Amino acid sequence: MGRPPTLEDVARVAGVSRATVSRVINGTRNVDPAIQETVRAAVRTTGYAPNSAARSLVTRRTGAVGLVISGAGEGGDEAAYRRYVFSDPFFGRVVDGVMGALRPRGMHPMLMLAETADAREQVVAHLRQGIADGALLVSTHGEDPLPGMLTSAGVATVLFARPARPVPAGYVDLAHRDGARLAAEHLLARGCRRPVTICGPLDVLAGQERLDGFNQAMARHGHAYVPCAEGNFTASAGEQSMTRLLREHPDLDGVFAANDLMARAAVQVLREQGRRVPQDVAVVGFDDSSAATATRPELTTVRQPVEEMAGEMVRLLLTALESPEAPPESVIFEPDLVVRESA
Amino acid sequence: MGRPPTLEDVARVAGVSRATVSRVINGTRNVDPAIQETVRAAVRTTGYAPNSAARSLVTRRTGAVGLVISGAGEGGDEAAYRRYVFSDPFFGRVVDGVMGALRPRGMHPMLMLAETADAREQVVAHLRQGIADGALLVSTHGEDPLPGMLTSAGVATVLFARPARPVPAGYVDLAHRDGARLAAEHLLARGCRRPVTICGPLDVLAGQERLDGFNQAMARHGHAYVPCAEGNFTASAGEQSMTRLLREHPDLDGVFAANDLMARAAVQVLREQGRRVPQDVAVVGFDDSSAATATRPELTTVRQPVEEMAGEMVRLLLTALESPEAPPESVIFEPDLVVRESA
DNA sequence: GCGCAACGGGAGAGCGCTCTCCCGCTCTCC
DNA sequence: GGAGAGCGGGAGAGCGCTCTCCCGTTGCGC
Incomplete structure (x- = not known):
């Protein structure tokens, strides 16, 4: 009894053929209910479990x-x-x-x-x-x-x-451009006058499109140029970018970060520098990840499902x-x- | 040419037996270098890749x-x-x-x-x-x-x-008790007089042992009773626990949280309530996870490798x-x- | 020169399963 | 009553690989 039971063993115990046991187990064809029960009992007594390697060999599926x-x-x-x-x-x-x-x-x-x-x-x-x-x-x-x-x-x-x-x-x-537009319009609607953005890596399409969408929407509303610092979607990049933007544009009043991790870092930097969020500076993230609700204040963000x-x-x-x-x-x-x- | 090439195909092309091809591929036995090269060439021309289902069927290993x-x-x-x-x-x-x-x-x-x-x-x-x-x-x-x-x-x-x-x-x-002791002794060494702890779930051994270790170490140094609030290792639990401890023990000056997520939440609550970390309240976490360095100030913590x-x-x-x-x-x-x- | 390892290769037996045939039986319909 | 369809079961051929035998060929020591 060293080796695990095979179909053959179950068939022998149940007094049927291998094929029938297989059919019962996989439910592939009608099998007489009485025989089905016999087979199931045999499966139970033998403690049979189909060998998935053998199965995938013939079905060409691994699961x-x-x-x-x-x-x-x-x-x-x-x-x-x-x-x-x-x-x-x-x-x-x-x-x-x-x-x-x-x-x-x-x-x-x-x-x-x-x-x-x-x-x-x-x-x-x-x-x-x-x-x-x-x-x-x-x-x-x-x-x-x-x-x-x-x-x-x-x-x-x-x-x-x-x-x-x-x-x-x-x-x-995701329709990244649309998401970025949503963010831009929301910032504008809140009365934001001097927006900046922490964009994602520009060699990634998502980063590119989120920036484009944001810039285009801003341009449509009279902000031809929006200061931008590139980050690689990590918290430390967000921190650095926010610090730089704040230094170069101390009067900024709105930030769009290309993901929540960077938005969260931005919020931390802003608060450390004495800015109130959202009263002094509004921050919008992207993704609606767990970071969004773990941040204080909780992040307004573009949801990516x-x-x-x-x-x-x-x-x-x-x-x-x-x-x-x-x-x-x-x-x-x-x-x-x-x-x-x-x- | 619909079906992918098999060992048999490679063997035919190389003019050797299936066994030899298998030996070359798996490096199981010495094979004449010239033949090895022929086989490898055949593998290349056929674009052969061994079928892992067939292999696991006989080796009884899936990888x-x-x-x-x-x-x-x-x-x-x-x-x-x-x-x-x-x-x-x-x-x-x-x-x-x-x-x-x-x-x-x-x-x-x-x-x-x-x-x-x-x-x-x-x-x-x-x-x-x-x-x-x-x-x-x-x-x-x-x-x-x-x-x-x-x-x-x-x-x-x-x-x-x-x-x-x-x-x-x-x-x-992990020797959880030792870790908790380390945390306790560090808090004490910093001059902490009124420690509290946010412990982990007590139905988990790790939670239990971290609490025990902390309490024992504290007791050895004259703190027979340390206020404790139980959390389930999540940020929101940490938030609630910290809020409660702060309400019940407004004079607390040290917190040991059973993991970094809760420690981080504790820091946030403390700062929102106007306490400076670490000047007013020292906080020690557990795990040394990414949350430890993502927190401001960065978390002193017990490292679990x-x-x-x-x-x-x-x-x-x-x-x-x-x-x-x-x-x-x-x-x-x-x-x-x-x-x-x-x- | 002979025996004996040791080496390198081939043949072929499975590994445990699915699935296509095939066959006997019953049921229906004319 | 007989033919044809349909159902439920068995037999057996693989799926593609590894690995144990087995056998011919060398190489070497005595």
């Missing part, structure tokens, strides 16, 4: 999907990158959304980090071996080669955010898996403005 | 380990629980440490959440089917039945934190996998005090 976080070109500090990834609430939300959509289907996400060229090769190699049924890819950098590598390796892939260069893979994304977007990624991947020949689908989500206390 | 986050008994709000898990930096650190140790071995973590009885059954069922080689389990609640379920299902398991009731599984843990502990879990699991009959091993880590600005 796993690779959840790949990719970014940081060469020369970056990998450890720092990992620290960034695991501390940014954004990725937790992605995982949450992915798991929520996977779970009812009995599937699981397999975490993969691709922060170096080597790691990327590894990820592609493993995925090509069929370790997972497909890949959900979140790139944190603009010119990530991974989407292209994955698709040309024949791995079913769905991306978070439209890739910089077109790739035959579906994606979900990350969990739903991640869930949609799963759905897109699953349909791509079902009909591999169909052209990739994509979905763009619309942001909302969530008004709280900071603006 | 995946389940990373299970478990907790929240019945009746809990699952969505809220997930939000908690994914926003607490602690779990990110666990994932980071696990991936760091798994990666050089070409393995991957498979994320599994077990926040309800159903989910627990699912997790056990999947793991029994061999979807992963073993499980790394992080329980957030004391009386979690999952460790027992897993071990009696024959799943190789390593736990983060010693389980409430003994289970035949290895674990890693979560990443290393998680890496050790992987190592323990791997050795358990190698020698299934050996008794489970465990490792206890020692905490350090990290002195920053808040105390």
Whole structure:
């Protein structure tokens, strides 16, 4: 009794064929109710659990999907990158959304980090071996080669955010420009006269578009030029940018930060410098992450429905898996403005 | 050419047997260098990638380990629980440490959440089917039945934190009492006279031990009774607890919070109430998570080397996998005090 | 020169499952 | 009453890989 029971064992105990046991377990075809019960009893007494490797060998499905976080070109500090990834609430939300959509289907996400060229090769190699049924890819950098590598390796892939260069893979994304416009109009409506912005990294499309959208909306209302400091979506970048903007534009009265982490840092800097938020300076963030409600005052922010977007990624991947020949689908989500206390 | 190339195809192209190709790919035995090159060339021209399902079927190894986050008994709000898990930096650190140790071995973590009885059954069922080689389990609640379920299902398991009731599984843990003592002595050394503590949930061993260690150390120095408010390791709990302690003990001059998230919230409350940190009130946290350095002033805290502990879990699991009959091993880590600005 | 390792390669038996056939039976309909 | 459809079950062929045997070839010591 050393080895775990197999279908064969269950069949012998139940006095039926392997095929019948398989049918009962998978519910693939009608089986006589009495026999079904016999089989189920045999499964119970033997303590049988189907071997998933054997199953995937023939079904060509593993029930796993690779959840790949990719970014940081060469020369970056990998450890720092990992620290960034695991501390940014954004990725937790992605995982949450992915798991929520996977779970009812009995599937699981397999975490993969691709922060170096080597790691990327590894990820592609493993995925090509069929370790997972497909890949959900979140790139944190603009010119990530991974989407292209994955698709040309024949791995079913769905991306978070439209890739910089077109790739035959579906994606979900947010209408960043609209979100930034919402932020701009809200600041203006509150009477903000001297807005500034802490924008995201400009080599990332999302960073670019949030800045564009904000600037365009501001321009439409007579603010042709809005001072801007670039940050890389981290708290310390937000701190530095806010400090600089404050020094160069001491009369600023409104800040739009391209994500909540930077907005939060901006609020901290402002308060340390004696500015009241929102009375002296209004601050609007982006994402509506947990950082938004953890900040005092709570952040007014542009909501990006990350969990739903991640869930949609799963759905897109699953349909791509079902009909591999169909052209990739994509979905763009619309942001909302969530008004709280900071603006 | 529809189906992906198999070993057989490579063997045909290279003009050798399947076995030889397998040997070259896995480097299992000496193979004539010339033949090796031929085989490698054939692999390249065919674009061959070994099928991992077929491989695991015979090797009985998947290269995946389940990373299970478990907790929240019945009746809990699952969505809220997930939000908690994914926003607490602690779990990110666990994932980071696990991936760091798994990666050089070409393995991957498979994320599994077990926040309800159903989910627990699912997790056990999947793991029994061999979807992963073993499980790394992080329980957030004391009386979690999952460790027992897993071990009696024959799943190789390593736990983060010693389980409430003994289970035949290895674990890693921290000397929580020592850490709390460090915090107490530091507060005392700074001249703190009226300490209070925001302790963790008392149904979790870590919460209990941190409180005990703190109280014992305080008692040794003449503070027989230290006011305490219980929190569940979240920021909002920290906020409420601090507010209450401040109301009931307005003259407090030192706070020990059982984790950084609560310490951070405590700092915020204190400052909002006009107390200066650390001049009026010293605050010590626990964990040394990213929250510690994101707080202003930066948190003095007891360092829990979560990443290393998680890496050790992987190592323990791997050795358990190698020698299934050996008794489970465990490792206890020692905490350090990290002195920053808040105390 | 002979025996014996040791080496390098091939053949083939599974690993445990699914799924396509195929077959016998019953039921219906004319 | 007979034909045809449909249902429920079994037999068996793989899925693609690893690994144990087995065998021919060298190399070396005596």
